[in-house]
Amino acid sequence: KLVTKAYQIRLDGYKKDIAGGNGAIAPITNDLYLFKCNHHGYYWTNNQLVQQFSLNNKHNPIIPLDEVVREQDHRLLRLPNGDLITVFTSHVGDLLPEPLDGEGRPDTKTGIRFLKLKSKKDKTFKYTITNATILFTEENLKSTKISNEKNWSPFNYKSKSNDLIFFIQWFEPLHIVQIDYEKTNKPTYLSYHNVKYLSYIVSTVSRVPCSSFKWNYGGLRGGTQVELVRGNYFGILHSVSKHSTISYKGFLKGRTYFMGAYTFSTTIPFYPKSISTYPILSEFLSPNLYYKNGLVVFPVSFFLRNNDGTIIKE
Numbered sequence: 001k002l003v004t005k006a007y008q009i010r011l012d013g014y015k016k017d018i019a020g021g022n023g024a025i026a027p028i029t030n031d032l033y034l035f036k037c038n039h040h041g042y043y044w045t046n047n048q049l050v051q052q053f054s055l056n057n058k059h060n061p062i063i064p065l066d067e068v069v070r071e072q073d074h075r076l077l078r079l080p081n082g083d084l085i086t087v088f089t090s091h092v093g094d095l096l097p098e099p100l101d102g103e104g105r106p107d108t109k110t111g112i113r114f115l116k117l118k119s120k121k122d123k124t125f126k127y128t129i130t131n132a133t134i135l136f137t138e139e140n141l142k143s144t145k146i147s148n149e150k151n152w153s154p155f156n157y158k159s160k161s162n163d164l165i166f167f168i169q170w171f172e173p174l175h176i177v178q179i180d181y182e183k184t185n186k187p188t189y190l191s192y193h194n195v196k197y198l199s200y201i202v203s204t205v206s207r208v209p210c211s212s213f214k215w216n217y218g219g220l221r222g223g224t225q226v227e228l229v230r231g232n233y234f235g236i237l238h239s240v241s242k243h244s245t246i247s248y249k250g251f252l253k254g255r256t257y258f259m260g261a262y263t264f265s266t267t268i269p270f271y272p273k274s275i276s277t278y279p280i281l282s283e284f285l286s287p288n289l290y291y292k293n294g295l296v297v298f299p300v301s302f303f304l305r306n307n308d309g310t311i312i313k314e
Contacts, residue, residue: 025301026076028117070092071089071111071132084114084117086112087110087167088110089109089151090108091107108149109140109149110149111135112132114130115127116129132198133199135201136197137203138203141192151221153225154166155226155233167202172219172220173208173210174271176204177204184199205268206270208271215239217260221237221238223238223299224300224302228266232263233265235263235302236280236299236302237261239259259298263275
């Protein structure tokens with residue numbers, strides 16, 4: 001019941017051939033937001049423009065892209081100290097001698113950057129950003145096979161002594177990982193298929209069967225960041241229907257993307273609790289929105305606002 005409507009994001013003035021991709025947005029204050037779009041930098045925008053989902057033809061990227069790790073599909077998570085982490089898919093396979101696996105899929109990994117913000121007297125922010133860093137499991141580094149790991153969903157977790165960042169790596173089972181600072185206490189260059197990347201190693205936090213999630217619209221995949229909402233962790237995931245036998249409200253054929261909300265418990269091990277009965281749809285979705293037509297709709301960020309526009313924080 002928290003999700004009542006979805007909106008399409010339109011960026012006025014961008015060329016169609018480079019404006020594609022998903023855009024993540026994170027509130028910094030009640031009327032200042034940070035926006036990240038594929039193939040472009042990061043942008044500031046205010047409350048009114050967020051409501052319109054438009055940058056009003058003012059393109060002032062404040063942070064450049066990193067072409068080496070091929071960043072795509074960004075998620076933004078506000079950290080307890082006020083900084084942000086951006087989590088993205090990295091097409092590391094583009095740098096490998098054999099970038100595709102046996103089924104023709106590219107090798108992808110998850111990467112991160114930290115954005116450190118410092119407020120100024122004019123209510124704007126200074127910023128610094130860390131280098132792009134790839135997250136590897138030890139199995140990744142040892143394997144001779146290419147793997148496809150993307151759409152990791154980040155969330156904050158407060159232990160007895162520290163504020164931690166966890167990531168949902170998989171949903172079936174619900175597999176949650178964190179950076180293993182004992183093995184890589186700082187970003188380190190690690191070799192993956194004979195190519196070196198600035199990296200962290202991640203390790204398992206918990207791994208719980210996800211059988212309680214009843215979802216008939218394709219395999220579960222990551223989506224937005226995860227936030228504490230009403231005493232549970234809450235996020236929005238996506239799935240892909242690959243078969244014409246799965247249909248819903250006119251979606252009858254082809255490879256179709258769906259969205260759904262879900263919750264899980266707030267303590268380790270993290271137990272799945274609930275998932276949308278039906279996909280989240282909105283007015284701009286139609287039976288013609290199929291992957292084969294070059295259109296993909298899936299979520300990468302969300303935030304909650306009160307009726308007066310102020311940001312809801314748990």
